[in-house]
Amino acid sequence: MRLVLEKRTERSNTIALISPLIAIGLTIVTMSILFAILGKNPILAFGAYFIDPLTDAYSLQEIAVKATPLVMIAIGLSFCYLANVWNIGAEGQFLIGAVAGSWLAVKTQGADAGYWVLPAMLLLGAAAGALYALIPALCRVRFGASEILTSLMLVYVADLFLDYLVRGPWRDPKGFNFPTTAEFDPVATVPVLIEGGRLHLGFIIMLVVVAAASVLLGRTIKGFEIRVVGAAPRAARFGGFNARQLVILTFAASGALAGLAGIIEVAGPIGHLQPGISPGYGFTAIIVAFLGRLNPIGILVAGFFLALTFIGGEQAQIAMKIPLDVTKVFQGILLFYVLASDSLITYRFRLIVPPRKVSRGTA
Amino acid sequence: MELLEAIILSVLAASTPLLIAATGELVTERSGVLNLGVEGMMIVGAACGFGGALYTGSITIGAICGIFAGTLLALIFAVMTLGLAVNQVATGLALTILGIGLSGLIGAGFVGERITPAPHLRIPGLTDLPLMGRIVFGEDAFVYASLVLIVGIWWFLYKTRAGLILRACGDNHLSAHALGYPVLRIRLFAVMFGGACAGLAGAYLPLAYTPFFIPGMTAGRGWIALALVVFSSWRPGRLVVGAYLFGAVTILQLHAQGAGIGVPSQFMSALPYLATVIVLVLLSRARSGGSTAPAALGTVFVPDR
Numbered sequence: 252m253r254l255v256l257e258k259r260t261e262r263s264n265t266i267a268l269i270s271p272l273i274a275i276g277l278t279i280v281t282m283s284i285l286f287a288i289l290g291k292n293p294i295l296a297f298g299a300y301f302i303d304p305l306t307d308a309y310s311l312q313e314i315a316v317k318a319t320p321l322v323m324i325a326i327g328l329s330f331c332y333l334a335n336v337w338n339i340g341a342e343g344q345f346l347i348g349a350v351a352g353s354w355l356a357v358k359t360q361g362a363d364a365g366y367w368v369l370p371a372m373l374l375l376g377a378a379a380g381a382l383y384a385l386i387p388a389l390c391r392v393r394f395g396a397s398e399i400l401t402s403l404m405l406v407y408v409a410d411l412f413l414d415y416l417v418r419g420p421w422r423d424p425k426g427f428n429f430p431t432t433a434e435f436d437p438v439a440t441v442p443v444l445i446e447g448g449r450l451h452l453g454f455i456i457m458l459v460v461v462a463a464a465s466v467l468l469g470r471t472i473k474g475f476e477i478r479v480v481g482a483a484p485r486a487a488r489f490g491g492f493n494a495r496q497l498v499i500l501t502f503a504a505s506g507a508l509a510g511l512a513g514i515i516e517v518a519g520p521i522g523h524l525q526p527g528i529s530p531g532y533g534f535t536a537i538i539v540a541f542l543g544r545l546n547p548i549g550i551l552v553a554g555f556f557l558a559l560t561f562i563g564g565e566q567a568q569i570a571m572k573i574p575l576d577v578t579k580v581f582q583g584i585l586l587f588y589v590l591a592s593d594s595l596i597t598y599r600f601r602l603i604v605p606p607r608k609v610s611r612g613t614a
Numbered sequence: 615m616e617l618l619e620a621i622i623l624s625v626l627a628a629s630t631p632l633l634i635a636a637t638g639e640l641v642t643e644r645s646g647v648l649n650l651g652v653e654g655m656m657i658v659g660a661a662c663g664f665g666g667a668l669y670t671g672s673i674t675i676g677a678i679c680g681i682f683a684g685t686l687l688a689l690i691f692a693v694m695t696l697g698l699a700v701n702q703v704a705t706g707l708a709l710t711i712l713g714i715g716l717s718g719l720i721g722a723g724f725v726g727e728r729i730t731p732a733p734h735l736r737i738p739g740l741t742d743l744p745l746m747g748r749i750v751f752g753e754d755a756f757v758y759a760s761l762v763l764i765v766g767i768w769w770f771l772y773k774t775r776a777g778l779i780l781r782a783c784g785d786n787h788l789s790a791h792a793l794g795y796p797v798l799r800i801r802l803f804a805v806m807f808g809g810a811c812a813g814l815a816g817a818y819l820p821l822a823y824t825p826f827f828i829p830g831m832t833a834g835r836g837w838i839a840l841a842l843v844v845f846s847s848w849r850p851g852r853l854v855v856g857a858y859l860f861g862a863v864t865i866l867q868l869h870a871q872g873a874g875i876g877v878p879s880q881f882m883s884a885l886p887y888l889a890t891v892i893v894l895v896l897l898s899r900a901r902s903g904g905s906t907a908p909a910a911l912g913t914v915f916v917p918d919r
Contacts, residue, residue, distance in 0.1 A: 255917075256697070256698065256699055256916055257916065257918075258916060337703055339707060386891075390891070390894070390895050390898075393899075394895045394896075394898045394899040395898040395899070396891075396894040396895045396897075396898040396899075397844060397894065397898075399650065399703065400837060400840060400841045400844070400890065400891075400894060401890075401891045401894055401895075403834075403837050404834070404837065404841070404887040404888070404890045404891050405887070405891065407833075407834050407884065407887040408884045408887050408888060411880040411881070411883050411884045412880065412884070414880050415878050415880035415881065418880075419878060534707075534711060535711075537704075537707055537711075538708075538711070541704060574718070574719055574722050575718075576715050576716075576717075576718030576719040576722065576829075577715070577719060578715070579711060579712075579714055579715025579718065580712060580715035580716055580719060581715075582711060582715070583708055583709075583711040583712025583713070583714075583715050583716075584712060586704075586707075586708035586711060586712075587690070587694065587705070587708050587712065590694065590700045590701065590704055590705055590708060591694055591698050591700060593700070594698040594699055594700050595698075598698070598699055598916070
């Protein structure tokens with residue numbers, strides 16, 4: 252008797268609908284075991300993680316602030332993954348976008364430059380992110396180099412470059428030798444939506460990006476091409492779709508969104524450039540993209556959920572001394588379960604019972 | 615000469631984890647499975663290896679803990695990609711994310727602790743020979759093990775029937791299946807071997823390279839090991855050359871930083887990563903005629919009956 256996997260004759264829509272919930276459920280079970288091993292009461296721990304942040308206005312805003320970069324990056328990544336192109340260097344594109352936009356903020360510091368500064372910074376961030384993402388894309392298209400490895404290597408390069416800038420040429424002379432630029436001028440800062448709050452204009456930009464992505468993927472030829480090239484490369488070739496062009500296009504789009512998210516983060520909630528501006532947004536966004544099933548609306552929901560794990564993780568650390576790394580473990584386990592339960596959309600298990608030896612001509 | 619000897623010694627030490635991890639991944643990929651989780655398996659191997667050595671005082675037990683941890687993570691990967699036919703790229707990424715979190719959790723109590731690093735071989739007379747003495751006869755056990763490992767894998771892949779079957783699975787799983795070979799089981803062993811090697815490579819870092827554990831101490835070495843497998847065209851001989859070349863780049867940039875050559879240290883630190891990108895591009899370009907990768911690499915196999 253053995254268990255085997257076999258392909259379903261058609262995709263199961265029921266499983267497609269409930270699989271993210273199955274994944275979250277299994278993650279909660281696994282994490283309860285982990286909390287118990289750590290000697291924490293699982294119910295209290297989950298309370299600190301998922302309920303407490305939802306009960307006060309500050310945390311709710313903070314979740315939306317954290318969800319902003321996650322969703323923006325994940326939307327871009329979803330274009331890549333739908334087209335079966337593997338950009339895993341969004342973290343680097345995020346950092347380079349932040350650096351490029353900050354360049355203008357640093358150069359116009361104290362010059363009372365006017366209101367064109369912030370829009371120009373956002374454009375610079377997006378453009379730099381796109382250009383940085385084009386390096387692995389062109390390496391893949393021109394030379395056939397694996398975009399997975401090149402895009403990841405460039406994350407380390409971007410990280411070191413940012414480190415160099417804030418410790419060297421861009422360091423705030425009045426900053427007590429801390430590796431940071433001076434606080435950006437008000438004209439170089441993303442404005443908050445409500446006076447005294449944390450929620451900023453970037454949140455609105457993120458919602459616009461989600462809406463635009465929905466239209467692009469669902470209602471335009473380009474969106475259709477992306478999905479066909481990923482799902483059925485042979486059919487796409489017969490259809491005359493240019494797969495190389497799509498590699499470049501999806502990489503550029505995801506790089507631009509990651510770069511934009513980067514400069515918004517720096518010019519918004521942080522307010523200056525410093526090392527460690529990202530707690531791994533570029534990597535967590537990969538989870539967001541898959542948990543949201545590479546669908547813009549799904550990604551929006553998934554982005555909020557993962558933002559909740561960041562905030563909940565911080566609160567659980569303060570309230571229950573649960574190590575911050577638990578959040579990463581949580582995110583990793585969640586991605587595993589999401590991928591595993593998605594597999595059951597196209598496959599199913601069957602129990603094979605080997606036929607008994609036929610005895611004395613009963614057959 | 616003293617300096618040259620010191621440089622060669624440190625190049626060997628820096629190359630060893632790359633070589634061990636890449637050897638494991640080479641076997642995994644030769645069976646047709648692309649496991650991108652090397653970095654995750656390495657970092658957990660580092661945390662568990664250090665923990666094992668810290669509590670027992672034995673480097674050997676530390677190394678075994680590292681191997682065990684890497685194998686266990688590889689097993690999760692195998693269940694997902696072989697058992698559930700999940701996309702290997704996405705699963706590998708998940709493994710890395712999980713591994714980084716787990717290592718932080720496991721290693722949280724180890725930060726600031728120190729152990730006595732793995733002893734170096736000492737043969738009176740031979741080790742004291744000028745020039746080559748310490749380089750050939752004065753390494754730690756990991757360095758020798760890595761060389762035995764890669765020669766053993768070369769012999770296994772090209773000189774044994776089992777190696778031939780493993781390569782067949784990687785090049786055409788349908789044919790291998792049709793001939794009656796248990797493709798999934800062979801791949802399971804290959805993936806677990808890859809995990810064991812990655813775990814050992816990770817454990818090498820806190821057990822021999824630096825005698826302490828810091829979170830994220832693998833610093834992308836797992837990804838460089840993956841790039842090395844591409845660099846080697848999936849051949850053990852070239853893998854050795856590649857690993858030592860990369861070790862040399864790492865060490866030379868460190869020495870250049872130490873000598874203060876007027877280039878910001880961050881630019882020098884970025885060199886190994888930039889070198890990886892450049893090498894990947896040059897190699898892929900030279901190979902434009904045809905790929906040398908195992909033909910079934912990264913593809914899902916669900917046997918039909």
